[in-house]
Amino acid sequence: MRAAVFFKPGKVELDTIQEPVLEDGDIKIKVDLCGVCGSDIKTYVRGTPYTIPPAVLGHEVVGTVVETRSPKWQEGDRVAVAHYIPCGVCSRCLDGKGTLCPELFDRRIDPGGFAEKMRIPRDLAERATFKIRDDVSFKQVVLAEPLACCIHAVKQLSISPKSNVLVIGDGPMGLLHTQAAKAFGAGKVLLSGMTPHRLQRAKQLADYLIDANTEDVVSKVKDLTGGDGPNHIIVAVPYLEAAQQALDMVCPGGEVLLFGGFPKNQSLSLDPNKIHYDEVKLLGTVGSLPEEFHLALTLLESGKVDADLFITHRYSLDKVAYALERGTKQEGIKAIVDLSASEGTAEEL
Ligand SMILES: [Zn+2]
Numbered sequence: 001m002r003a004a005v006f007f008k009p010g011k012v013e014l015d016t017i018q019e020p021v022l023e024d025g026d027i028k029i030k031v032d033l034c035g036v037c038g039s040d041i042k043t044y045v046r047g048t049p050y051t052i053p054p055a056v057l058g059h060e061v062v063g064t065v066v067e068t069r070s071p072k073w074q075e076g077d078r079v080a081v082a083h084y085i086p087c088g089v090c091s092r093c094l095d096g097k098g099t100l101c102p103e104l105f106d107r108r109i110d111p112g113g114f115a116e117k118m119r120i121p122r123d124l125a126e127r128a129t130f131k132i133r134d135d136v137s138f139k140q141v142v143l144a145e146p147l148a149c150c151i152h153a154v155k156q157l158s159i160s161p162k163s164n165v166l167v168i169g170d171g172p173m174g175l176l177h178t179q180a181a182k183a184f185g186a187g188k189v190l191l192s193g194m195t196p197h198r199l200q201r202a203k204q205l206a207d208y209l210i211d212a213n214t215e216d217v218v219s220k221v222k223d224l225t226g227g228d229g230p231n232h233i234i235v236a237v238p239y240l241e242a243a244q245q246a247l248d249m250v251c252p253g254g255e256v257l258l259f260g261g262f263p264k265n266q267s268l269s270l271d272p273n274k275i276h277y278d279e280v281k282l283l284g285t286v287g288s289l290p291e292e293f294h295l296a297l298t299l300l301e302s303g304k305v306d307a308d309l310f311i312t313h314r315y316s317l318d319k320v321a322y323a324l325e326r327g328t329k330q331e332g333i334k335a336i337v338d339l340s341a342s343e344g345t346a347e348e349l
């Protein structure tokens with residue numbers, strides 16, 4: 001079968017690879033769409049210790065079951081697939097901290113989503129694969145995985161209809177956070193960013209936008225929140241200055257959540273009295289759980305989160321390297337690889 005293979009940083013090429021073979025309980029899907037994730041772009045640029053080339057990237061997958069050795073699934077079922085799952089029985093899982101399960105990545109999709117077909121191992125097929133509603137297109141739900149990660153984050157915050165949320169960062173995850181915060185009942189959502197074309201799109205997503213190129217974020221945010229600062233701040237960029245700024249801006253009793261990963265060996269300085277006297281909470285999250293993936297799918301199916309506002313580019317499988325390359329330049333917002341697109345497709349939607 002055809003796949004876009006990652007050979008080394010900077011090199012992804014269309015190649016022919018062996019089709020995966022199923023074991024008992026597994027299913028095989030034909031990949032219909034696969035989102036291009038920031039982590040795919042990162043791996044493409046500099047590699048990661050977890051991805052040993054040659055490998056197939058892509059994990060935001062929706063597709064159709066074409067072969068099944070699982071009693072749960074039938075040929076023709078349309079599914080969205082989470083690409084990892086907690087074991088469910090270790091001490092962290094039993095404490096409700098499944099994203100910290102040491103076995104989280106032990107059951108993997110095989111290979112990644114930038115391939116014509118994919119094997120979904122038994123545990124994932126049983127507990128982390130979800131049926132897509134018949135009247136819903138693949139495109140409407142292809143953002144389930146990244147949205148699930150945002151849901152995992154906003155669930156840690158005590159968002160209420162009274163509270164305002166500031167999202168720092170206008171990348172795809174920042175923009176999705178605005179919708180996750182709204183779905184969880186936030187009264188007002190502010191977004192600050194530095195990419196003009198993304199802020200333009202964000203007009204339909206956030207209640208207030210702050211262009212950090214031209215506006216002083218701290219004073220603007222103070223103004224917009226009645227002088228008190230936001231109740232909840234989600235830092236969806238990998239910059240220490242943004243985390244610092246969030247701690248300075250958050251209102252007493254508020255919460256700062258670090259969503260993006262930071263470069264290694266950084267340190268954040270903070271005034272401990274912020275935590276003590278102001279009762280500010282500093283939180284962080286990573287990944288998502290199957291139930292959050294399911295909730296994300298439901299929000300997308302119902303149209304509460306409209307994928308069309310995010311997906312700006314569509315590529316064919318032979319254009320994956322180009323899609324990743326363009327991702328490094330922050331072009332558009334979210335790109336998808338469409339396995340049914342004719343060769344050479346690279347279009348703006
Ligand atoms: Zn992703």
Ligand SMILES: [Zn+2]
Pocket residue numbers: 086087088089090091092093098101102103
């Ligand atoms: Zn576990």
